[in-house]
């Protein structure tokens with residue numbers, strides 16, 4: 001509970017009240033950006049400023065033309081009178097250089113860090129998996145905008161969501177390579193709406209589990225077409241099922257409009273509609289092809305792949321290798337991750353001690369080996385102490401979170417040489433012994449462990465909370481939903497992390513080159 005107590009104090013003394021001053025300081029430092037003013041105020045200074053001033057925002061806005069000054073120099077911001085029960089004025093901060101369309105750059109990787117336009121990009125993000133299906137229906141579409149808006153208010157910049165729904169209810173892919181255009185338009189809306197709120201997306205391409213189709217649905221399709229499949233894991237090895245998946249990424253036959261024109265004479269007109277699958281889809285709201293859209297942070301091969309039929313891991317490894325190269329052959333611009341939970345496997349017998357249980361090494365996944373596949377750009381790991389260790393929350397869970405994260409950060413740094421994102425973490429309100437302060441402790445632990453890495457220039461690239469819900473969507477809650485309007489303390493913790501990452505990203509971006517003063521910046525975080 002040490003961390004929690006520490007964080008609570010920091011939140012109280014430095015939390016939202018300090019945000020305005022962070023902006024003020026940023027502003028003045030930026031204003032003198034031609035000099036070598038490398039260092040902004042440390043927390044102590046910030047607290048002093050906080051103690052000695054009133055409400056600087058409205059004052060500056062009204063009396064000093066802050067907005068117009070900001071426009072050409074440093075930061076744009078939006079004052080958001082957030083839901084009053086939060087009891088705070090929250091502030092949304094944009095880096096002005098990312099504000100214009102032309103500056104909405106593609107996320108890339110440099111060594112073990114993410115960069116946008118050569119500037120660092122550390123991620124505070126979230127999951128909301130159901131955005132596409134909610135966007136299909138006009139009556140629920142508004143929830144998509146709401147969650148993006150609420151996320152952006154607490155400074156979250158990346159959302160991971162499903163770009164699949166295979167067969168069944170509101171299916172995107174009704175059967176192999178047959179898409180429902182209405183659902184595709186809904187996904188278009190999600191992507192275009194994300195950009196509106198300056199949120200980037202990690203799009204997952206299918207599921208290991210049967211929710212929203214996934215691996216079992218692909219096997220059913222195979223069966224229905226006359227294959228005699230006996231295991232869901234045939235998804236990873238059967239040529240027909242692999243071709244279904246590859247076609248979902250992009251129909252391999254219809255390469256593009258040009259080749260379509262070339263073959264136009266040979267095929268009946270009904271075949272001449274361009275087959276748009278996920279990567280080649282042209283967004284009907286923005287006219288931007290998905291594979292060219294900087295709103296997309298990365299592709300994910302599959303949510304939580306496991307291949308229990310082959311504990312050696314060879315079967316899944318072969319699939320990852322084949323599919324990573326396939327995605328990269330179509331889209332070289334976007335980053336790619338696998339979607340693994342992160343269990344250590346046979347290739348690293350010295351690391352399996354970090355697994356939450358002994359079963360974890362038998363599910364056919366192998367964190368280090370899997371991530372060495374060509375085309376995989378960054379590591380992604382999930383953290384579920386409550387589902388992997390015990391459903392009764394305890395301090396053991398917090399200890400696990402720390403050692404699990406540290407082990408993976410070390411591997412990403414020393415063995416893989418790539419950034420790592422903790423792409424799902426959370427705790428269920430249904431767990432025995434659950435209370436909200438435990439959840440806050442868990443979230444703070446994740447954030448703190450990441451910052452420890454960030455502050456050393458390490459591989460810790462970010463985390464994505466599982467999961468953020470807007471109000472009125474409780475019927476979708478699996479127990480893990482965080483509704484910001486109902487969770488002021490959690491909102492504070494999230495905002496503080498966003499602010500710290502924003503400070504670091506911005507501070508480095510003041511330098512015109514990547515060799516920004518990482519160390520100085522990171523003393524601030526320590």
Ligand SMILES: *[C@@H]1O[C@H](CO)[C@@H](O)[C@H](O)[C@H]1NC(C)=O
Pocket residue numbers: 216219220223228229230231
């Ligand atoms: C596919 O068919 C086999 C043989 O009938 C059966 O064992 C298996 O459960 C089927 N799989 C699915 C997903 O329907």
Ligand SMILES: *[C@@H]1O[C@H](CO)[C@@H](O)[C@H](O)[C@H]1NC(C)=O
Pocket residue numbers: 228230
């Ligand atoms: C399907 O395969 C199983 C075992 O691989 C076999 O026993 C069964 O006869 C096959 N069924 C058909 C219809 O081919």
Ligand SMILES: *[C@@H]1O[C@H](CO)[C@@H](O)[C@H](O)[C@H]1NC(C)=O
Pocket residue numbers: 285286287
């Ligand atoms: C997309 O393209 C169509 C057809 O060229 C055009 O009418 C429409 O205005 C474009 N939309 C956007 C958002 O650029």
Ligand SMILES: *[C@@H]1O[C@H](CO)[C@@H](O)[C@H](O)[C@H]1NC(C)=O
Pocket residue numbers: 393394395433434435437438
């Ligand atoms: C919350 O739960 C944790 C873990 O079970 C426990 O240690 C702590 O005392 C609880 N706090 C409150 C305020 O109930």
